[in-house]
Amino acid sequence: MALLTVRNLAVGYDTRPVLDQIHFTVEPGNYLCIVGENGSGKTTLMKTILGLLPPLAGEVLFEDGLSAREIGYLPQQTVVQKDFPASVKEVVLSGFQGKCGLRPFYLPEEKAFALTAMEKMGVLPLADRCFRQLSGGQRQRVLLARAFCAAQTLLLLDEPVSGLDPQATADMYRQIAELNQKDGAAVMMITHDMSAAVTCASHILHLGNRPWFGTVQEYKNSRIGRNYLAIKGGVLS
Numbered sequence: 001m002a003l004l005t006v007r008n009l010a011v012g013y014d015t016r017p018v019l020d021q022i023h024f025t026v027e028p029g030n031y032l033c034i035v036g037e038n039g040s041g042k043t044t045l046m047k048t049i050l051g052l053l054p055p056l057a058g059e060v061l062f063e064d065g066l067s068a069r070e071i072g073y074l075p076q077q078t079v080v081q082k083d084f085p086a087s088v089k090e091v092v093l094s095g096f097q098g099k100c101g102l103r104p105f106y107l108p109e110e111k112a113f114a115l116t117a118m119e120k121m122g123v124l125p126l127a128d129r130c131f132r133q134l135s136g137g138q139r140q141r142v143l144l145a146r147a148f149c150a151a152q153t154l155l156l157l158d159e160p161v162s163g164l165d166p167q168a169t170a171d172m173y174r175q176i177a178e179l180n181q182k183d184g185a186a187v188m189m190i191t192h193d194m195s196a197a198v199t200c201a202s203h204i205l206h207l208g209n210r211p212w213f214g215t216v217q218e219y220k221n222s223r224i225g226r227n228y229l230a231i232k233g234g235v236l237s
């Protein structure tokens with residue numbers, strides 16, 4: 001069974017649908033990019049998968065043993081996040097909060113894993129720095145380490161490179177690719193960067209009037225993919 005199966009899903013607010021007829025699967029090791037115009041419903045879909053919004057119709061099914069709480073989530077950047085008054089170490093460790101339940105402390109193995117995650121993302125030297133004093137690129141790598149602590153099977157990343165300069169963007173894509181290829185985490189990433197989407201991803205979910213799902217190669221050959229890549233300046237080869 002796939003890690004995540006979405007069938008005939010409609011998402012929206014109250015009873016007002018934003019999107020319907022969404023079908024896709026995420027298998028272990030997949031790298032799925034979710035693309036589409038502003039306001040097409042990418043974040044709404046991600047919140048529904050995370051269980052933060054109820055589906056208006058259809059199903060979100062997780063593989064046995066996996067639940068919405070065991071997904072590593074890197075949310076879209078917000079002002080509140082940037083002002084978070086905590087150290088880098090505390091932010092990364094907070095990835096374990098979902099597993100703590102009522103336990104008011106972190107286990108030694110959780111602390112050790114957080115150190116490993118910080119090392120992987122190249123932010124270990126920043127461990128005692130205040131999160132809000134970091135650069136945008138450093139903050140995003142800290143939040144990726146946090147997401148990896150929360151879950152190693154499936155990571156949901158909402159526009160992880162928005163606002164980053166080209167070097168920080170390249171670093172972030174490299175870290176995400178490593179988590180996917182070396183650590184075996186399946187990735188679902190919302191992005192407006194079509195060039196990255198068709199380079200990094202194995203699959204594309206294009207949201208719009210008629211949601212489209214398939215492999216990157218199928219997307220490049222499809223009418224919707226060719227049109228969108230032409231508009232967004234992506235790579236067609």
Ligand SMILES: Nc1ncnc2c1ncn2[C@@H]1O[C@H](COP(=O)(O)OP(=O)(O)OP(=O)(O)O)[C@@H](O)[C@H]1O
Nearest residue numbers: 013018036037038039040041042043044045192207
């Ligand atoms: N809390 C909310 N209540 C009602 N409608 C909302 C809410 N949040 C978003 N919407 C509406 O839902 C639609 C989809 O928004 P969503 O944020 O999911 O789009 P998106 O594809 O992630 O956009 P972007 O690319 O700009 O981040 C929009 O029309 C938006 O105005």
